[in-house]
Amino acid sequence: MSLAPSRVYVGLVTRVLAFALDAALINAIAILTAAAVSLFLSVVTVPHELRTLALALGGAAYVLWVVAYFVTFWATTGQTPGSRVLRIRVRPQAGERLPPRRALVRFVGLTLAAIPLFAGFLLILFDDRRRGLHDMLARTVVVEDEAGEATIARAGAGSRPAAR
Numbered sequence: 001m002s003l004a005p006s007r008v009y010v011g012l013v014t015r016v017l018a019f020a021l022d023a024a025l026i027n028a029i030a031i032l033t034a035a036a037v038s039l040f041l042s043v044v045t046v047p048h049e050l051r052t053l054a055l056a057l058g059g060a061a062y063v064l065w066v067v068a069y070f071v072t073f074w075a076t077t078g079q080t081p082g083s084r085v086l087r088i089r090v091r092p093q094a095g096e097r098l099p100p101r102r103a104l105v106r107f108v109g110l111t112l113a114a115i116p117l118f119a120g121f122l123l124i125l126f127d128d129r130r131r132g133l134h135d136m137l138a139r140t141v142v143v144e145d146e147a148g149e150a151t152i153a154r155a156g157a158g159s160r161p162a163a164r
Helices: 012-043 048-076 081-085 100-114 119-126 133-138 149-155
Strands: 088-092 140-144
Touching: 012 048, 012 081, 012 088, 012 119, 048 100, 081 088, 100 119, 100 133, 119 133, 133 140
Parallel strands: none
Antiparallel strands: 088 140
């Protein structure tokens, strides 16, 4: 008899809602940062060329911020804040933690899945493990987060979580 919990794979709607929460958080922080920089630039006299450079650097910083947000959360906890709210987690198909390189591959795959009219996400509807193009490229699955999973991991396999 195996005590390992069975995985419940998460579908498209739950994943879209988690992504929407993450996008709202990412953009809220970016807007506050842009407002602070704009306020600073409105007070200080800056040549036009430097303003153009600041805009380019701001765009690059935004892209870096988005990539770092997803890759860091996936590689450390397996959950972005949006995923945590909806109690879902990104996992490697085999193993406990997603390595940073595979988290980056997953982000690139997420971008590629969106390019052809979001067709890469339609695979989630037909795959038995609910994997999209990005999951297939990074060899990941998205599962429901187990209640008490972190506590059990720290305490060892001696006890099981209470049923939900």
